[in-house]
Amino acid sequence: MGSFSIWHWLIVLAIVVMIFGTKKLKNIGTDLGSAVKGFKDGMKDGNAEDAAKPAPTSQQVAHNSAAKEGQTIDVQAKEKP
Template identity: 45%
Template sequence: MGGTSIWHWIVVGLIVVLLFGRGKISDMMGDVAKGIKAFKKGMSEDDNTPATPVQPSEPVRTLDHQAGAPTSTATTDHKVG
């Protein structure tokens, strides 16, 4: 395997600049910086507000308590083996 000398990185950098252009790369870096700032702001807002449990507006219904659900408790034998 080849080593990663400074010349390899220069060639890779030139290819990236040729493909994307200097303007697009700087715009992309600006967008990344805005995303990082927004993430940090969101994390600091989460630390300041205490967590409050969410109360459901109506009781949670399970399969056993559904309206109109059959209430039979039929059991079946399952054989293992």
């Protein structure tokens, strides 16, 4: 019962084709493919933007290293208007 044989999958596929029709399944496949392509392109653009960001300044690097060492850093807080 845990795994299905090839015949089970062929029967399921035949039922799905009879219910939805080949045209509808083709449209669903096309939509899914374009969504995956758009997602991949978006991920590439996001990685390109991350690479284009400038390196952190020395002050930011010093702040991060001091925080990792457990030291206290004094910061001037400003109130919101």
